[in-house]
Amino acid sequence: MILQIHESIGHPLELDRILGDERNYAGGSFVSLAMFGSYRYGSESLNVSFEPGLAGEFACYGFDDEGQPAERVELIRDGILLRPLGGARSQHRAGGLSGVSNARAGGWNRPAIDRMANLNIAPGDSSFESLLAGIEDGVYMATNRSWSIDDSRNKFQFGCEWGQLI
Numbered sequence: 001m002i003l004q005i006h007e008s009i010g011h012p013l014e015l016d017r018i019l020g021d022e023r024n025y026a027g028g029s030f031v032s033l034a035m036f037g038s039y040r041y042g043s044e045s046l047n048v049s050f051e052p053g054l055a056g057e058f059a060c061y062g063f064d065d066e067g068q069p070a071e072r073v074e075l076i077r078d079g080i081l082l083r084p085l086g087g088a089r090s091q092h093r094a095g096g097l098s099g100v101s102n103a104r105a106g107g108w109n110r111p112a113i114d115r116m117a118n119l120n121i122a123p124g125d126s127s128f129e130s131l132l133a134g135i136e137d138g139v140y141m142a143t144n145r146s147w148s149i150d151d152s153r154n155k156f157q158f159g160c161e162w163g164q165l166i
Contacts, residue, residue, distance in 0.1 A: 002058075007149050008156065009041075009048055010116035013075060015086025015099055017114070031081070033094055039081040047122035048076040050085060050100045059117035061104075066112055068101035075100075075119070086114050138166040 011017065012029045020028060031039075052061050052070040062070050066088045075083050086094065087103025089112070103112035132140065143161035 004144075005048075005119050005121060006116065009076070010085065010119050011149075013081075013085045014114045014116065015084040015090040015094060015097070018084060018086075019090060019093055021113070031084070033097060035081055036083060036097060037081070040079050041076050041081045042079045044079045045124050045126070046076055046079045047074065049074050049120050049122065050083075050102070050116070050118065051120055052101060052117040054118050054120075057118040061117070064101040064103045064112070065105045066101075066103040068103070070101050073100045085116050087112065090114050132166060135166045140164045140166055 011027075012031045014022075014029070016022065017027070017029045018031050018033065022028065049072055051057070051072045052059060052064070053072070054060060064070065064087055068088055073083060075081070075085070084090075084094070084097065084099050085102050086097070086099030087101065088099075089103065091097055091099040099114075102114055102117055104115045104117075105112040141158060141160040141163045144158060149156050
């Protein structure tokens with residue numbers, strides 16, 4: 001699940017990627033600056049936060065490498081895209097669009113770039129059975145074994161060990 005969130009939410013929301021910085025290196029994003037505040041990224045049940053200060057998660061820090069304090073920020077609320085994953089420099093380049101404290105450098109001699117950290121999907125109050133009951137035509141996949149994403153972080157392919165038509 002962590003990898004799915006990383007690929008389908010994290011990379012597309014990295015502001016430097018949206019601004020075109022990584023297009024020739026690691027791909028771009030289908031997300032545009034105009035989408036923030038109005039674009040439906042998922043169902044009304046989808047709430048995603050950025051929490052770099054959350055102890056015990058993979059990427060925990062108090063300040064990013066531009067000196068911005070780590071804070072919890074909602075990226076997607078009720079399925080609507082609110083903010084990108086972009087540090088102070090990228091926010092300035094995007095015309096002052098509010099981002100997050102996620103500029104990180106790989107070392108003292110590398111520039112800080114926008115990178116996701118600790119993306120979390122809020123738990124809902126529906127049971128697994130009620131989620132499945134709302135699907136009229138779909139595939140339930142268990143034990144995911146392969147996935148890939150296109151270079152604009154938009155189209156996904158999945159493979160699994162077991163699947164069932166819904």
